[in-house]
Amino acid sequence: MRMENQSSVSEFLLLGLPIWPEQQGGFFCLFLGMYLTTVLGNLLIILLIRLDSRLHTPMYFFLSHLAFTDISFSSVTTPRMLLDMLSNHKTIPFGGCISQMYFYILFASVDSFLLAVMAYERYVAICHPLHYSTIMREELCVLLVAGSWVCSCARALLHTLLLAHLSFCDDSAIPHYFCALSALLKLTCSDTSLNELVIFTEAGVTFLLSVSTILGSYICIGATIFRVPSIKRICKALSTCGSHLSVVFLYYGTIAIVYFFPSSNNSKIKDIIASIMYTVVTPLLNPFIYSLRNRDMKSALGILRRRVTIVKRQLATQFLTSPSDAPGMTL
Numbered sequence: 180m181r182m183e184n185q186s187s188v189s190e191f192l193l194l195g196l197p198i199w200p201e202q203q204g205g206f207f208c209l210f211l212g213m214y215l216t217t218v219l220g221n222l223l224i225i226l227l228i229r230l231d232s233r234l235h236t237p238m239y240f241f242l243s244h245l246a247f248t249d250i251s252f253s254s255v256t257t258p259r260m261l262l263d264m265l266s267n268h269k270t271i272p273f274g275g276c277i278s279q280m281y282f283y284i285l286f287a288s289v290d291s292f293l294l295a296v297m298a299y300e301r302y303v304a305i306c307h308p309l310h311y312s313t314i315m316r317e318e319l320c321v322l323l324v325a326g327s328w329v330c331s332c333a334r335a336l337l338h339t340l341l342l343a344h345l346s347f348c349d350d351s352a353i354p355h356y357f358c359a360l361s362a363l364l365k366l367t368c369s370d371t372s373l374n375e376l377v378i379f380t381e382a383g384v385t386f387l388l389s390v391s392t393i394l395g396s397y398i399c400i401g402a403t404i405f406r407v408p409s410i411k412r413i414c415k416a417l418s419t420c421g422s423h424l425s426v427v428f429l430y431y432g433t434i435a436i437v438y439f440f441p442s443s444n445n446s447k448i449k450d451i452i453a454s455i456m457y458t459v460v461t462p463l464l465n466p467f468i469y470s471l472r473n474r475d476m477k478s479a480l481g482i483l484r485r486r487v488t489i490v491k492r493q494l495a496t497q498f499l500t501s502p503s504d505a506p507g508m509t510l
Contacts, residue, residue: 188273188351188366189272189273190270190272191271191351191358191363191366192269193271193355193356193357194269194352194353194356195269195355197447207261207264207265210459211261213459214253214257214258217249217257217459217462217466218254220465220466221250221462223480224242224243224246225246226483227480227483228240228242228479230479233475233478234476234479237300237315237320238297238300240320240324241293241296241297241323241324242469244289245290245293248286248289248290248293249462249465251286252283252462253459255282255283255286255357256279256283257458257459259271259279260356260357276358276363277358279357279358280338281336281338281339282335283357283359283360284334284338284339284360285331288330288331288334288335288385292389294389294426294427295389296323296324297423298392298393298397298423298427299323299392299396301397302395302400303315305400305403305416305419306399334381337377338374338377341377342360342363342364342374344369345369345374346367346369347363347366347367348367348368353366354447355451355454356451362450390431400416400420418474422468426461426469429461429468430457430461433456433457
């Protein structure tokens with residue numbers, strides 16, 4: 180398929196964030212710091228899980244994939260936004276715009292599916308602790324993660340192919356800081372009824388599937404805990420599920436606040452705020468939520484610090500050792 184034959188537009192103009200030019204320097208430093216913290220924080224989580232054998236469990240297996248997805252999700256849009264803040268040339272090629280939209284949908288979908296998978300894992304851990312190792316075997320964990328990626332790829336590819344068949348008008352200005360699907364559909368001269376139907380149906384099914392899995396899992400967890408209520412069991416359950424619940428409330432709470440509550444702002448501003456929450460704020464906070472509320476992660480971080488300290492001391496000792504004291508160096 181040759182996309183250039185489907186549209187007279189060869190590139191799009193990203194209008195970026197609705198901020199004054201004199202404010203761009205401050206926002207650039209802010210978002211650059213948030214992006215670097217997101218990347219380093221999530222890389223640290225992946226590193227801790229890889230290095231500490233005690234974290235080689237299904238829960239942390241899913242968490243490592245969530246951390247990788249958060250890095251990728253943020254990297255799809257934030258570097259481009261930062262580049263546009265420093266440049267007067269804010270155009271993006273047609274193919275680059277379509278690719279950015281594809282990866283945005285891909286990583287957003289993987290994020291949603293992984294949160295549902297992690298809720299199911301918590302359900303098995305609390306409601307069926309004796310059968311946990313039997314149910315959450317390695318093959319099932321790999322299958323759940325692979326299924327999340329396959330379904331997300333199919334979602335992103337479906338919307339990309341449908342969009343590639345549309346023709347775009349001469350107005351190529353996108354009132355956003357990245358190529359969002361909703362913004363691109365507003366620029367097309369073609370009939371978008373099929374695209375809108377697919378978005379409504381497919382996105383609705385995906386949303387309901389993810390949310391129902393999360394809600395169903397925690398309803399069963401609550402029923403199991405309060406069947407024989409005790410402070411100790413409740414505290415243990417909150418300790419086990421607290422981090423995941425915090426991320427779920429952050430992820431879906433943003434959707435509720437931005438899209439379901441009335442606001443005096445127009446829809447364009449609301450879309451930009453929602454996108455910033457998804458691609459910048461949520462991936463930034465996830466590492467802090469899991470590291471600050473999780474004893475295993477704190478312990479693994481302490482071990483890593485001690486290892487780094489030991490390596491530093493060994494390097495310092497070798498550096499301070501004079502060449503004449505080293506074996507084989509005496510003249």
